[in-house]
Amino acid sequence: MRPVVLWTDAVLFLQVAAALAYAWRAARAPHLAATWSQTFKDPAGAAAAVVLAVFLAIGLADSVHFRLRLPDVAGSAPAYSPVTTSLLDLALAHQLEGAESTYSAPLATRAFEKQTIVTEQGVKREYPRLQHAARDLADPARQWRADVLTRAALGAAAGLAATACLAALAAFALARRTGGGWTQAARRIAAGRTTYPLRAVLATVAALCVLSGVIASLTLEYHVFGTDRVGNDLLALVLKSVRTGLVIGTMTTLVTMPIAAGLGLAAGYLGGIIDEVIQYVVTVINSIPYVLLIAAGVLILVIYLDAHPDQFPTAAERTDARLFFLCVILGMTTWTDLCRLIRGEVLKLRELEFVQAAHAFGVPAARIMRVHLLPNVMHVVLINIVINFSSLVLAEAILSYVGVGVDPSMASFGTLINTARFELGREPVIWWTLATAFTFMFALVLAANVFADSVRDAFDPRTARR
Amino acid sequence: MLAFTLRRVLYSVLVLLGVNAVTFVLFFAVNTPDDMARMQLGRRITAEAIERWKAQQGYDKPLFLNARAPGLHKLTDTVFYVTTARAMSLDMGRTNEGIVISEELRHRIVPSMMIAVPTLLLVVFASIATGLGLILYRGTGLERSGVIGLVALMSISTLFFIITGQFVFARVLQLMPISGFVAGRSSPLFVALPVLVLLLAYLGPEARLFRAIFLEELGKDYVRTARAKGLSELGVMGHVLRNSLIPIITSSGLLLPVVFTSTIVTETFFTIPGLGSFTIEGITQQDFNIVRAVVFVGSTLYIVAFLLTDLAYGWADPRVRVK
Numbered sequence: 106m107r108p109v110v111l112w113t114d115a116v117l118f119l120q121v122a123a124a125l126a127y128a129w130r131a132a133r134a135p136h137l138a139a140t141w142s143q144t145f146k147d148p149a150g151a152a153a154a155v156v157l158a159v160f161l162a163i164g165l166a167d168s169v170h171f172r173l174r175l176p177d178v179a180g181s182a183p184a185y186s187p188v189t190t191s192l193l194d195l196a197l198a199h200q201l202e203g204a205e206s207t208y209s210a211p212l213a214t215r216a217f218e219k220q221t222i223v224t225e226q227g228v229k230r231e232y233p234r235l236q237h238a239a240r241d242l243a244d245p246a247r248q249w250r251a252d253v254l255t256r257a258a259l260g261a262a263a264g265l266a267a268t269a270c271l272a273a274l275a276a277f278a279l280a281r282r283t284g285g286g287w288t289q290a291a292r293r294i295a296a297g298r299t300t301y302p303l304r305a306v307l308a309t310v311a312a313l314c315v316l317s318g319v320i321a322s323l324t325l326e327y328h329v330f331g332t333d334r335v336g337n338d339l340l341a342l343v344l345k346s347v348r349t350g351l352v353i354g355t356m357t358t359l360v361t362m363p364i365a366a367g368l369g370l371a372a373g374y375l376g377g378i379i380d381e382v383i384q385y386v387v388t389v390i391n392s393i394p395y396v397l398l399i400a401a402g403v404l405i406l407v408i409y410l411d412a413h414p415d416q417f418p419t420a421a422e423r424t425d426a427r428l429f430f431l432c433v434i435l436g437m438t439t440w441t442d443l444c445r446l447i448r449g450e451v452l453k454l455r456e457l458e459f460v461q462a463a464h465a466f467g468v469p470a471a472r473i474m475r476v477h478l479l480p481n482v483m484h485v486v487l488i489n490i491v492i493n494f495s496s497l498v499l500a501e502a503i504l505s506y507v508g509v510g511v512d513p514s515m516a517s518f519g520t521l522i523n524t525a526r527f528e529l530g531r532e533p534v535i536w537w538t539l540a541t542a543f544t545f546m547f548a549l550v551l552a553a554n555v556f557a558d559s560v561r562d563a564f565d566p567r568t569a570r571r
Numbered sequence: 572m573l574a575f576t577l578r579r580v581l582y583s584v585l586v587l588l589g590v591n592a593v594t595f596v597l598f599f600a601v602n603t604p605d606d607m608a609r610m611q612l613g614r615r616i617t618a619e620a621i622e623r624w625k626a627q628q629g630y631d632k633p634l635f636l637n638a639r640a641p642g643l644h645k646l647t648d649t650v651f652y653v654t655t656a657r658a659m660s661l662d663m664g665r666t667n668e669g670i671v672i673s674e675e676l677r678h679r680i681v682p683s684m685m686i687a688v689p690t691l692l693l694v695v696f697a698s699i700a701t702g703l704g705l706i707l708y709r710g711t712g713l714e715r716s717g718v719i720g721l722v723a724l725m726s727i728s729t730l731f732f733i734i735t736g737q738f739v740f741a742r743v744l745q746l747m748p749i750s751g752f753v754a755g756r757s758s759p760l761f762v763a764l765p766v767l768v769l770l771l772a773y774l775g776p777e778a779r780l781f782r783a784i785f786l787e788e789l790g791k792d793y794v795r796t797a798r799a800k801g802l803s804e805l806g807v808m809g810h811v812l813r814n815s816l817i818p819i820i821t822s823s824g825l826l827l828p829v830v831f832t833s834t835i836v837t838e839t840f841f842t843i844p845g846l847g848s849f850t851i852e853g854i855t856q857q858d859f860n861i862v863r864a865v866v867f868v869g870s871t872l873y874i875v876a877f878l879l880t881d882l883a884y885g886w887a888d889p890r891v892r893v894k
């Protein structure tokens with residue numbers, strides 16, 4: 106196979122690397138270590154972090170892209186598939202290939218719509234059996250219930266076993282660190298008397314393990330969340346949407362960070378006419394309704410992509426470029442807030458002794474901004490990313506729904522909801538596409554909101570929940 | 572006071588000029604006048620007809636710099652200068668189809684305002700009530716579940732409220748039409764659902780913000796004094812509310828343009844013929860005059876919101892007035 110690095114892949118992995126580097130640095134700086142550990146000492150924050158980590162793992166698995174090598178034809182150079190695949194695609198191969206022909210309800214054995222079937226007895230109108238669900242059941246009407254329950258129970262048992270192993274590991278690790286026997290450590294975890302909320306974390310892990318165990322065991326023979334209009338498995342679609350949400354949620358703030366940080370630093374530190382001009386630009390951009398800015402930006406982008414098809418050899422690269430620039434466009438409308446926050450922070454910092462001293466020693470302004478001020482406003486950027494994340498994920502859905510979001514062929518919560526927009530109006534009602542998309546989006550955004558809350562509380566004790 | 576107001580108005584004009592320039596650049600980066608003519612007259616069209624249409628609409632000049640014109644006319648004899656000058660004298664011109672835009676705006680602003688104004692008032696009042704209620708019951712299970720409920724509410728997509736709202740209220744219960752708008756006595760029925768949706772969308776963040784403001788106020792000395800004098804908890808809340816007015820006004824003022832923009836988006840979901848659908852029309856029909864007019868209204872609203880906020884500060888806290 107031949108690896109493919111899409112733009113958003115590169116940025117996503119750079120982000121992870123940068124986050125790790127920051128964590129390494131923060132662990133060495135006592136004040137940062139203290140504030141960040143505060144976030145993880147909050148049970149809600151730690152539990153949310155676990156959920157976010159799972160979503161991040163799914164997103165990263167979906168960001169390792171490559172083109173599979175096609176079977177060799179004698180006498181020709183090795184050829185590669187025109188389709189870009191990711192690690193997640195490989196893991197979901199069973200679901201992605203097991204497409205039905207149309208809608209089917211969650212865990213269903215038969216299709217949702219009647220079809221004309223020609224048999225030896227003649228032509229019949231009936232609900233056909235699904236091609237990739239409950240294939241080994243002879244009489245689904247009678248056996249379905251027992252089969253589903255057995256599979257779910259097996260999955261839950263596997264999940265519980267995994268949790269038990271992890272809990273035992275945690276108890277042993279705790280016992281080794283604090284001394285004393287592991288039964289004592291287990292008792293302390295159960296009573297919630299640990300520095301970090303191990304009980305809350307383990308409870309979250311247990312819930313996630315059982316849930317994914319049940320889903321994983323059922324998905325071998327069923328469409329757990331049903332299928333959409335063209336018969337695609339919804340579980341696969343919604344898992345592939347996670348990456349889009351993650352990319353938009355984190356990259357948007359990051360790609361415009363240089364502008365926001367540069368202008369914010371300049372406005373705050375240099376002041377005077379420069380400050381006036383930057384403030385003016387910020388006000389002008391803020392006072393344009395953001396929907397118009399985004400719509401105009403996306404239209405420009407689409408025109409560009411249509412005019413230069415040669416720059417994007419595969420469809421994946423094209424949709425990825427659109428996603429990348431959508432982040433830039435979204436960032437163009439949101440950088441003003443970050444800029445204002447950084448300016449405010451710099452106004453406070455520049456009166457402090459170390460900046461005054463640097464100024465007195467004749468250090469040039471550019472160097473002061475880069476060496477003394479920038480590192481000290483980085484936490485504002487980081488908190489801003491965390492806080493903006495959830496609203497950006499929600500915004501993506503709305504923009505895709507209006508038609509100025511990601512490419513319609515890209516899996517995302519917005520496109521998923523958009524394709525299902527008229528399903529509730531049908532008779533009988535098709536609820537599962539919307540339910541699946543909204544549930545996963547809710548889980549992601551809720552975890553992000555809860556985590557953002559504990560980050561904010563740790564960095565700004567004034568607003569702490571008393 | 573007069574000097575302050577004058578300065579603010581001048582600055583507002585400057586911001587409007589900037590907004591106009593940005594809109595112009597963005598719009599003409601997407602559509603050239605030739606595209607617009609073809610959009611308007613159809614694909615099969617002679618070059619002369621395009622030229623005639625451009626001359627008629629005033630798009631036959633260079634966009635920014637007319638190199639062939641003498642002296643100062645290099646700058647004034649351009650599409651940018653002419654359209655900007657017209658907009659600044661509040662003449663919005665006509666759509667490509669010849670409809671007078673200011674007339675159209677007057678019709679269309681009615682349903683938009685019927686959504687935006689009640690939403691704004693309801694959000695502010697509901698958030699204050701929720702915030703105060705949570706504070707009154709602080710330390711109890713009611714507060715805990717309330718705070719959790721608000722975070723959950725914040726995490727639900729607006730699309731969910733729109734889709735399920737239309738399904739439950741319009742389809743199952745048949746209390747109101749699914750979408751559309753009719754002026755007159757039945758119009759409240761049409762805007763009820765959009766208002767409810769926007770209220771739910773903004774209640775979470777706003778109520779949480781107000782609760783945090785009240786909490787901070789609650790830690791101050793005058794609260795302790797008031798309690799020591801034996802004031803009831805409700806009376807204390809009265810003091811807290813009065814003293815929290817400034818941050819409440821700030822966030823409510825910031826909410827006005829946000830609600831306006833959300834109204835634009837919400838209208839398209841409910842196919843209400845307000846400013847939102849006008850905007851979408853302008854974008855899809857590549858009509859610069861429409862886009863500019865709506866942006867103009869939107870940014871004026873933003874600027875007015877800021878002016879109102881500043882004036883409200885003086886009303887809420889007489890100490891501000893001195894400066």
